[in-house]
Amino acid sequence: MLTKHLVLAILVTAVWGFNFPITKLGLAHIDPILLTAIRFTFAALPWVFFIKRPAVATRWLVAYGLIFGVAMWALINMGIALGVPPGNAALLIQFSAFFTVGWGVLLFRERLTWPQVIGVVLAAIGLLGILLSSPSKTTTIGLVLVLISAVAWSIGNIIIKLSKVKEIFAFVVWSSLFPPLPLLLITWWLHGTTPFTTLALHIDAVAIFSLAFQTYAATHFCYWGWNLLLREYPASKVAPLSLLIPVFATISSVFIVNQTPSLTDWLCLAMILSALGVGMKKGSSVMKTTHSPAS
Numbered sequence: 001m002l003t004k005h006l007v008l009a010i011l012v013t014a015v016w017g018f019n020f021p022i023t024k025l026g027l028a029h030i031d032p033i034l035l036t037a038i039r040f041t042f043a044a045l046p047w048v049f050f051i052k053r054p055a056v057a058t059r060w061l062v063a064y065g066l067i068f069g070v071a072m073w074a075l076i077n078m079g080i081a082l083g084v085p086p087g088n089a090a091l092l093i094q095f096s097a098f099f100t101v102g103w104g105v106l107l108f109r110e111r112l113t114w115p116q117v118i119g120v121v122l123a124a125i126g127l128l129g130i131l132l133s134s135p136s137k138t139t140t141i142g143l144v145l146v147l148i149s150a151v152a153w154s155i156g157n158i159i160i161k162l163s164k165v166k167e168i169f170a171f172v173v174w175s176s177l178f179p180p181l182p183l184l185l186i187t188w189w190l191h192g193t194t195p196f197t198t199l200a201l202h203i204d205a206v207a208i209f210s211l212a213f214q215t216y217a218a219t220h221f222c223y224w225g226w227n228l229l230l231r232e233y234p235a236s237k238v239a240p241l242s243l244l245i246p247v248f249a250t251i252s253s254v255f256i257v258n259q260t261p262s263l264t265d266w267l268c269l270a271m272i273l274s275a276l277g278v279g280m281k282k283g284s285s286v287m288k289t290t291h292s293p294a295s
Helices: 003-027 032-044 058-081 086-108 114-132 137-163 168-175 180-191 205-232 235-256 263-279
Strands: none
Touching: 003 032, 003 058, 003 086, 003 205, 003 235, 032 058, 032 168, 032 180, 032 205, 058 086, 058 137, 058 168, 058 180, 086 114, 086 137, 086 235, 086 263, 114 263, 137 168, 168 205, 235 263
């Protein structure tokens, strides 16, 4: 990888990692679902008037928008709001890699490799440790929500693969048109008009910074940079770099929101990181096809 691309990769993963504690700053002021709605509104507008619509069917834009905005980021924000440490949230969302592998087996008849199986076992042990060390029932619910968001992200990956979209940045911008309205309706259904009527009172410099960072740094810049790397290099070379995201998220959380993981958390984080690293390695298939010898 060229030095400039390696620097870009580190910068992208750092921004994505920093996004988790910075999102928590915004959640201290704004309802998590309403925050997500505002984020995707700014991710779409006014950019759809300047960026050409990607050459894919509308159903893919709608499906990805609802998965990415409603089923993924709204749940992540709810999980963090319920007490999940940003570093843990950034790590658990990486479980999407294993869920994506599972969809590949079910939908595309891909075969599991031994490193993937070992990775799943290690990840399961690490996840169990995090769940058992959860300080409260509310935080446990938050962890489950983040795991569901990881499933949603894996479905989003499948949607991108099925749609065969090539203009990923435009795809993200245009698909961002669809989450805000459902998210606003869900906010009203759950909490009535209170989050809306009190929004002006809670908007300050920290909340504005959090929203701007989520929209323009974590969404626009990171998706541009990440997909540029995917265009220039094989996915197998780029994907392992995503392991830096929870590292940056955990370290930055110490300074931004004063959340330091316990020894148990560090051990579980290390277990899951090793699981992700092992799972990305190449290896032989678990079930090999046998052929009868030629007669």
